[in-house]
Amino acid sequence: xxxxxxxxxxxxxxxxxxxxxxxxxxxxxxxxxxxxxxxxxxxxxxxxxxxxxxxxxxxxxxxxxxxxxxxxxxxxxxxxxxxxxxxxxxxxxxxxxxxxxxxxxxxxxxxxxxxxxxxxxxxxxxxxxxxxxxxxxxxxxxxxxxxxxxxxxxxxxxxxxxxxxxxxxxxxxxxxxxxxxxxxxxxxxxxxxxxxxxxxxxxxxxxxxxxxxxxxxxxxxxxxxxxxxxxxxxxxxxxxxxxxxxxxxxxxxxxxxxxxxxxxxxxxxxxxxxxxxxxxxxxxxxxxxxxxxxxxxxxxxxxxxxxxxxxxxxxxxxxxxxxxxxxxxxxxxxxxxxxxx
Amino acid sequence: xxxxxxxxxxxxxxxxxxxxxxxxxxxxxxxxxxxxxxxxxxxxxxxxxxxxxxxxxxxxxxxxxxxxxxxxxxxxxxxxxxxxxxxxxxxxxxxxxxxxxxxxxxxxxxxxxxxxxxxxxxxxxxxxxxxxxxxxxxxxxxxxxxxxxxxxxxxxxxxxxxxxxxxxxxxxxxxxxxxxxxxxxxxxxxxxxxxxxxxxxxxxxxxxxxxxxxxxxxxxxxxxxxxxxxxxxxxxxxxxxxxxxxxxxxxxxxxxxxxxxxxxxxxxxxxxxxxxxxxxxxxxxxxxxxxxxxxxxxxxxxxxxxxxxxxxxxxxxxxxxxxxxxxxxxxxxxxxxxxxx
Numbered sequence: 297x298x299x300x301x302x303x304x305x306x307x308x309x310x311x312x313x314x315x316x317x318x319x320x321x322x323x324x325x326x327x328x329x330x331x332x333x334x335x336x337x338x339x340x341x342x343x344x345x346x347x348x349x350x351x352x353x354x355x356x357x358x359x360x361x362x363x364x365x366x367x368x369x370x371x372x373x374x375x376x377x378x379x380x381x382x383x384x385x386x387x388x389x390x391x392x393x394x395x396x397x398x399x400x401x402x403x404x405x406x407x408x409x410x411x412x413x414x415x416x417x418x419x420x421x422x423x424x425x426x427x428x429x430x431x432x433x434x435x436x437x438x439x440x441x442x443x444x445x446x447x448x449x450x451x452x453x454x455x456x457x458x459x460x461x462x463x464x465x466x467x468x469x470x471x472x473x474x475x476x477x478x479x480x481x482x483x484x485x486x487x488x489x490x491x492x493x494x495x496x497x498x499x500x501x502x503x504x505x506x507x508x509x510x511x512x513x514x515x516x517x518x519x520x521x522x523x524x525x526x527x528x529x530x531x532x533x534x535x536x537x538x539x540x541x542x543x544x545x546x547x548x549x550x551x552x553x554x555x556x557x558x559x560x561x562x563x564x565x566x567x568x569x570x571x572x573x574x575x576x577x578x579x580x581x582x583x584x585x586x587x588x589x590x591x592x593x594x595x596x597x598x599x600x601x602x603x604x605x606x607x608x609x610x611x612x613x614x615x616x617x618x619x620x621x622x623x624x625x626x627x628x629x630x631x632x633x634x635x636x637x
Numbered sequence: 638x639x640x641x642x643x644x645x646x647x648x649x650x651x652x653x654x655x656x657x658x659x660x661x662x663x664x665x666x667x668x669x670x671x672x673x674x675x676x677x678x679x680x681x682x683x684x685x686x687x688x689x690x691x692x693x694x695x696x697x698x699x700x701x702x703x704x705x706x707x708x709x710x711x712x713x714x715x716x717x718x719x720x721x722x723x724x725x726x727x728x729x730x731x732x733x734x735x736x737x738x739x740x741x742x743x744x745x746x747x748x749x750x751x752x753x754x755x756x757x758x759x760x761x762x763x764x765x766x767x768x769x770x771x772x773x774x775x776x777x778x779x780x781x782x783x784x785x786x787x788x789x790x791x792x793x794x795x796x797x798x799x800x801x802x803x804x805x806x807x808x809x810x811x812x813x814x815x816x817x818x819x820x821x822x823x824x825x826x827x828x829x830x831x832x833x834x835x836x837x838x839x840x841x842x843x844x845x846x847x848x849x850x851x852x853x854x855x856x857x858x859x860x861x862x863x864x865x866x867x868x869x870x871x872x873x874x875x876x877x878x879x880x881x882x883x884x885x886x887x888x889x890x891x892x893x894x895x896x897x898x899x900x901x902x903x904x905x906x907x908x909x910x911x912x913x914x915x916x917x918x919x920x921x922x923x924x925x926x927x928x929x930x931x932x933x934x935x936x937x938x939x940x941x942x943x944x945x946x947x948x949x950x951x952x953x954x955x956x957x958x959x960x961x962x963x964x965x966x967x968x969x970x971x972x973x974x975x976x977x978x
Contacts, residue, residue, distance in 0.1 A: 428880065429880050429883060429884065439817075442817065442824065442825040443825045443826050474869060475869075476780070476783065476864070476865055476868040476869065483783065483865070484783040484784045484863075484865045485784050487865075507869070507872045508868070508869040508870065508871065508872030508873035508874070508875070508876060509872045509873065509875055509876030509879070510876065511873050511876060511877075512873075512876050512877050512880040513876055513880065521869075522825075523817070524817055524824075524825045524828075524866065525865065525866055525869050527817040527849070528815060528817065528848070528849040528862075528866055528869075528870055529849065529869055529870055529873050530849065531848045531849025531850045532849035532850065532852050532853075532870050532873065532874060533849070533873060533874075533877055534849070534850055535849060535850030535851065535852060535853050535854055536852075536853050536874055536877055536878070537877070537881065538850075539769065539770050539853040539854065539914075540878070540881060540910075540914065542770060543770065543910045543913060543914065544906075544907065544910050546910075547906035547907065547909045547910040548903055548906045550906070550909075551903065551905060551906035551909075554902045555902060555903050555905065555906040557899075557902055558898070558899040558900065558901065558902025558903035558904075558906075559899065559902075559903055560899065561895045561896060561898055561899025561900075561902065562889055562892065562896050562899035562900055562903065563899075564892060564896065565885075565888035565889045565891070565892035565896040565899075566885065566888065568888045568891075568892075569881075569884045569885050569887075569888040572884060573880075573881065573884065
């Protein structure tokens with residue numbers, strides 16, 4: 297198994313990405329192809345004592361797409377950008393999966409242009425794994441398509457269900473529609489049109505509407521929503537967690553010697569809790585609807601996220617998540633044709 | 638100043654509501670009218686040693702609208718429901734403001750039917766105050782109108798700005814549009830149509846797009862969004878806070894005697910932090926766009942929330958929040974007519 301990793305264009309530079317990839321090779325025995333500036337990568341491999349590791353190869357790419365560039369224009373113009381080169385490796389089958397911590401827009405565009413969509417999929421979507429009380433919940437679409445059509449969102453539900461089945465090793469994972477009330481009659485025009493479509497789908501275990509507080513409650517495995525709502529919710533969640541821990545730290549700092557001693561004593565328990573809630577454990581978000589496993593990591597990913605992302609990709613390739621999604625979508629497409637015929 | 642309080646139809650029953658109202662009368666010296674089952678209220682006033690308090694009067698209402706009733710049907714049929722009776726007191730000017738912790742749907746419907754909208758306002762909205770790193774942020778619409786028209790949302794921005802000015806005693810509070818990126822070109826059809834309208838409004842200090850993580854960062858005073866997004870975000874936030882504290886407690890419980898001792902030592906600091914983040918400090922959400930101050934509290938409000946809500950209502954009546962909103966909206970309406978002419 298070979299995983300391509302785009303090393304360039306992240307917040308902390310190539311060193312965290314290379315370190316994470318080296319750690320993954322050592323831990324899981326997979327092969328990785330590091331895509332980016334060859335000289336920089338070579339030096340980093342020496343630093344991490346992995347320059348003689350035969351499971352690690354370098355694929356040079358002379359250009360980088362930065363976070364502030366227009367994705368579609370940059371992907372078209374910069375033929376030798378690391379994300380474009382990496383996507384082409386994936387297209388040609390020279391690697392089995394791709395991990396990209398650079399610009400999300402550039403990654404999605406590059407996936408569409410170079411890797412291509414699965415037959416029957418008009419609009420790919422991004423599936424993010426969010427830690428919950430009971431494990432994790434997959435939220436999709438968390439960033440690809442705003443004002444999504446209900447029929448596209450129904451396909452997202454199928455893709456998310458397959459992803460959950462493979463990732464959580466769970467038969468018939470539950471799928472909910474993110475809404476403002478549990479009753480079938482609640483919602484905006486989009487969710488009201490989507491509900492009956494989801495109810496009819498034989499490919500998913502639809503449990504009806506769920507609400508915002510279900511996201512971390514662990515009451516449902518997969519939550520379907522529009523990318524606008526998904527993106528706002530995710531960023532709100534990130535901000536809220538950060539606000540809570542900042543306020544907690546400030547209160548403890550102002551609380552004198554006893555509060556500080558207390559903080560020291562609960563530190564192991566807090567670390568355990570933080571590990572459970574740590575999004576880095578889940579590596580990144582999967583781009584669903586393209587022809588090969590394509591993972592988008594946060595631009596501020598540390599080595600640990602990259603290692604987790606590679607671990608997840610190994611599972612998803614072994615479980616043939618893309619093949620299974622493709623079969624399920626063909627079933628629906630066939631169903632539609634039968635109805636039309 | 639007289640504040641009407643609907644005592645019926647909440648999760649914890651009339652006792653928390655009556656206690657909160659009694660505490661407010663004692664703390665702030667206002668008058669309250671308790672609307673609901675006279676016998677029940679009389680007994681509770683004896684319990685809280687307030688049966689001889691001349692600032693507290695009872696207005697009997699023989700019916701209750703429960704959380705699971707259809708709001709529009711229930712408000713029309715139950716003429717003697719506590720929320721309907723209370724709304725009529727407000728309409729007739731027999732009280733200056735209303736606090737309602739019952740069904741949100743029934744409260745909004747009753748406000749529309751009995752109190753009525755301000756001239757120029759088609760759709761009222763709900764403004765919720767969310768604790769932030771630097772104080773609080775007002776999010777609106779948090780629950781009234783989904784698939785809102787951009788022109789209605791522009792009016793919401795003006796109403797939210799007046800509310801923030803009065804509540805935070807701040808001149809020209811900043812107003813942001815909740816979106817999935819800060820650039821003007823980002824967003825869904827609704828936010829793309831709304832952005833230029835907000836940019837043109839002289840009545841607000843519009844700072845552009847903000848993202849989900851700005852909600853608790855304290856970077857902006859007022860955030861405008863569709864009720865669908867606002868409702869999902871609010872419920873997600875509630876769930877996330879609850880999940881974090883549950884996991885923290887579980888980790889500490891499993892962490893042995895030292896972790897428990899630590900938890901005891903940081904308790905005062907945590908309590909201080911929780912007080913800052915406590916939504917009960919803000920009482921409830923204001924229904925903006927109706928002819929009198931109308932506050933909707935959570936169905937699970939405890940006495941403290943009701944006391945806070947009454948305190949907020951005193952400020953808002955003194956500051957004439959409804960009158961100021963009415964003037965600002967008249968300015969915009971006038972502006973529109975000039976353009977049309």
